[in-house]
Amino acid sequence: MTAIASPSIHNLIGGMWVTSTSPAGIELLNPATGEPLGNSPAGSAAEVDAAVQAAHAAFASWRTVPAADRVQYLFKLKSLLEVHLDELASLITIENGKTLAESKGELRRGIENVEVACGIPVLMQGYSLEDVAPGIDEIMVRQPLGVCAVITPFNFPLMIPLWFLPYAIATGNTVVLKPSDRVPFSAARLLELIQETGLPDGVVNLVNGGKAAVDALLDHPLIRAVSFVGSTPVARHVYARGSASGKRVQCQGGAKNHVVVLPDADQETTTKIIADSAFGCAGQRCLAVSVTVTVGEAKDWFRDAIASAASSLKVGNGLDPNTQMGPVITHASRERVVSLIGQGADQGAKTIVDGRRTNGNAGAGSFVGPTVLDGLPAQSPLMETEIFGPVLSVVHADTVDEAVAMIERSAYGNASSIFTSSGASARKFRTSVSTGNVGINIGVPAPMAYFPFSGWKGSFFGVMHAQGRDAVEFFTDKKVIVERWPKEWSRKF
């Protein structure tokens, strides 16, 4: 049984749900069961144009709605998301495969962004100074940009749209959302709930599709800003093409995250947290740990401990409350991960836990079990490859400096963590490591909604990040007014 009401996938244009007339895109299967869910349309420039025109038409009046009134819709949305939490979590699990607990966790983080955006009447304020010269005052105000495009990946079907949407509309913009063509149902349900808030038609629009839809958004002259989250090659493309057509662009890309384990780390907690970080969401998190670097004697205990933790995880359908790890998103993704595990062995690693034969007790699902590769050589290509599956490499360094240097060499810079009981080691790590998000005894250092979701090097292209104050900066233009009102020009009363 699915919680998907209909296999049809519609676009939302100016408040109307319309059937896509674009060519068929990809066939969607429940990743845990292989059950068909529907077909994603490929998307077209004409459909994108219709959505952008609707958003553009809505902008003129939406931008004049007082900020305090705009956020009333978000208060309602927060309440609707809470009421529909279980239903939305099931939907995410059915189309993405993650466990119900993980789906609820993702929703929590999404709702947090709705809550923060409710503070826009304060967050959006500018500043002013009287008498910058005698009788002259200067004022900075923030104004919305216009139509903003939001393009999201498959791994967080609801949280990532909510990294951007609430801030974009609260600041007075209108939006065209293009969700991942691999998980279109959760976003459609989110937009139905947004409609239930009574938000004026056209303020938020939805257009489905893949590359054709993305490129049409990047080229559309009425789109002022693009928020993108996805893999690094596509992030580069979106950043280059969107910037070339004069848009403001923020692109969060892929990752290869390292965690450093020092000999003085608490063994039990460290192992548990790293296992969750590597294998949670079947490793399909941009903050998942991909490489553990043991320092000194940590090598002696960590390898066996993580092997035992990985082997004991229960893999299966995420709807089963006993499941600890679900499938990867598609059969193609499974084949890719399985092939990369093989390459790891070819490149010199020992496969101490091998998930290639795991079937999750459901023949047609796209399961691959937790896998641990030991001793992958530093120069092997897999050390630089984002696997995006439940595969952890364990490598060794003699010192913290050597571990930090390994991270420095990575082309990615999304996140890194250290596990230690030494404040001095932790401080040295956080001040020198070259990643945008850092965990100290934390395995998935996901920033709260009131902090920017950072990311450096090949993991981020742009200036302003998602969430919090960065989002307010991204979705607004600063206007500076310098004014003089000489007494002698005024009529005397």
Ligand code: NAD
């Ligand atoms: P993806 O790059 O394949 O797709 C992202 C979006 O781009 C989707 O909407 C997709 O339809 C579209 N797209 C795909 N190929 C395209 C192309 N050639 N041209 C134009 N648009 C295209 O990413 P994914 O597989 O959906 O998501 C997983 C990736 O996202 C991983 O690399 C992961 O690390 C990354 N991610 C990063 C963050 C972060 O905050 N840095 C967060 C989540 C996911």
